[in-house]
Amino acid sequence: MKRSLLLALLVCSSAIGVGWATSANWTVAPSPNRGSLSNILNSVAAVDGGDAWAVGHWYDNTYASYRTLVQRWNGAGWKVASSPNVGSGYNDLNGVAATGPTDAWAVGYSRATPYSSARTLILHWNGASWAVIPSPNPGPTENVLYGVAAWTAADAWAVGWYYDAQRVGHPLVLHWDGARWSAVAAPAPSTYYSLLQAVSVAGLDDVWAGGYAYLNGRYSTLLMHWNGAAWTVAASPNVGNRANRIRGVAAVAFDDAWAVGDSQTRSLVQHWDGAAWSVVDHPTTGSYSTLWGVSASADGGAWAVGYSRVSSVQPLILRRDAGSWSMTAPPDSAGINPWLTAVAGPTGGAPWAVGTTSNGTADRTLILRGPAQ
Numbered sequence: 145m146k147r148s149l150l151l152a153l154l155v156c157s158s159a160i161g162v163g164w165a166t167s168a169n170w171t172v173a174p175s176p177n178r179g180s181l182s183n184i185l186n187s188v189a190a191v192d193g194g195d196a197w198a199v200g201h202w203y204d205n206t207y208a209s210y211r212t213l214v215q216r217w218n219g220a221g222w223k224v225a226s227s228p229n230v231g232s233g234y235n236d237l238n239g240v241a242a243t244g245p246t247d248a249w250a251v252g253y254s255r256a257t258p259y260s261s262a263r264t265l266i267l268h269w270n271g272a273s274w275a276v277i278p279s280p281n282p283g284p285t286e287n288v289l290y291g292v293a294a295w296t297a298a299d300a301w302a303v304g305w306y307y308d309a310q311r312v313g314h315p316l317v318l319h320w321d322g323a324r325w326s327a328v329a330a331p332a333p334s335t336y337y338s339l340l341q342a343v344s345v346a347g348l349d350d351v352w353a354g355g356y357a358y359l360n361g362r363y364s365t366l367l368m369h370w371n372g373a374a375w376t377v378a379a380s381p382n383v384g385n386r387a388n389r390i391r392g393v394a395a396v397a398f399d400d401a402w403a404v405g406d407s408q409t410r411s412l413v414q415h416w417d418g419a420a421w422s423v424v425d426h427p428t429t430g431s432y433s434t435l436w437g438v439s440a441s442a443d444g445g446a447w448a449v450g451y452s453r454v455s456s457v458q459p460l461i462l463r464r465d466a467g468s469w470s471m472t473a474p475p476d477s478a479g480i481n482p483w484l485t486a487v488a489g490p491t492g493g494a495p496w497a498v499g500t501t502s503n504g505t506a507d508r509t510l511i512l513r514g515p516a517q
Contacts, residue, residue, distance in 0.1 A: 173512065185213070190496055194490075245271060281306070290305075350398055433451070448462040
C-alpha cells in the first residue's frame with residue numbers, strides 16, 4: 145500500500161548508470177510469487193540459526209484485493225507459507241519479527257470488504273501455523289500497524305496509527321504481555337497527524353519507535369522512547385525546511401540506536417548516543433533517495449536499505465563498518481526499477497533485504513542476500 149503509492153511518483157524507466165563507493169557481494173535470492181499481478185514484500189526478520197521470514201501482500205483476482213503474503217527461508221530456498229486473511233477486502237502485512245523458530249509475529253491491516261475501514265491485523269506463528277490474534281482498534285475508522293518488534297515470547301510491541309472521530313491521526317502503540325495485545329498510551333505531538341512506522345527493542349525498558357508528525361506546516365521526524373513505564377517523545381533533528389520522515393529504527397543498547405528515513409529529497413540517517421539524536425553523514429546518489437530499513441549489531445556494524453532515483457529507480461544499500469557508512473552496489477540482476485523496504489541480519493550472519501521489482505508487467509517479490517558481517 146504505502147510503498148506502492150510512493151514509488152509510483154518516482155518511477156521512470158531507463159538503464160541504471162551510477163558509480164558506487166564500494167563493492168559488495170549482494171545476490172538475488174529466488175523468491176516465489178502468488179498470482180500474475182502485484183507481489184510486494186514489506187518486511188523481513190532473521191533469527192540466529194538460519195531461520196528467516198518475509199511478509200507483504202499479493203493481489204488476488206478472486207477478491208480484487210491484496211491478500212497476506214508470508215514467505216519462509218528453509219535453509220535452502222524461500223517458500224510461501226500459508227497465512228490467514230480477515231474478510232474479503234484488502235489484507236496487507238507491513239512488519240514481521242521473530243524470537244525463534246516457534247515464535248514470530250506479523251502485523252498490518254485488514255478490511256472486511258474492499259471499501260470498509262481498516263482494522264489492525266496481527267498474525268502469530270507458533271511453530272506449526274500462522275493464526276490471527278485479536279488486537280485493539282482504538283479508532284472508529286482507520287487503524288493500521290506498520291512495525292513490530294519482539295524481545296521475548298512474552299514481550300512484543302507493534303506500532304502504527306489510527307484516526308479519531310475528527311479524522312486526526314494518532315500514534316498507535318500495542319503491547320503483547322504473553323497473553324493478549326493491549327493499547328498503550330503514546331503522546332501525539334501533532335493536532336493534525338502523527339504516525340509511527342517502525343519499532344525496535346533493546347530491552348524490557350528500552351524501546352524506540354519512529355515515524356513522523358505534521359508540525360508547523362510540514363512533516364517532521366518523530367522518535368519516541370519507552371523507559372519501562374511510559375512513552376515519551378525524544379527531540380530529533382530535521383534537515384532543511386521541508387518534509388522529514390523516519391522510516392526505520394534499530395535499537396542496540398541504551399546508548400546506541402539508529403533511525404533512517406528521508407529529508408526533503410535525500411536519505412536521512414540519525415544516531416542516538418544515550419543523550420541526544422544527531423544527523424549522521426552518509427553517502428547517497430541520484431536526484432531522490434530514501435531509506436526504509438535499518439539493522440544494527442552490538443559490534444558497531446549496521447546495514448540500511450531503501451532506493452534512489454538516478455535515471456531509474458534502483459536499490460540503495462548502505463553499510464556501516466569501522467565507524468563510517470559506505471554505499472555498496474546492488475546486484476545487476478535485480479530486475480526493472482527494484483527497490484528495498486527492509487533489512488535484517490542475524491548475529492554474525494549474512495543479512496537479508498526485501499522489496500519489490502518488476503518483470504515489465506507487474507510488481508514481483510525481491511529478496512537479496514548480503515555478505516556476512
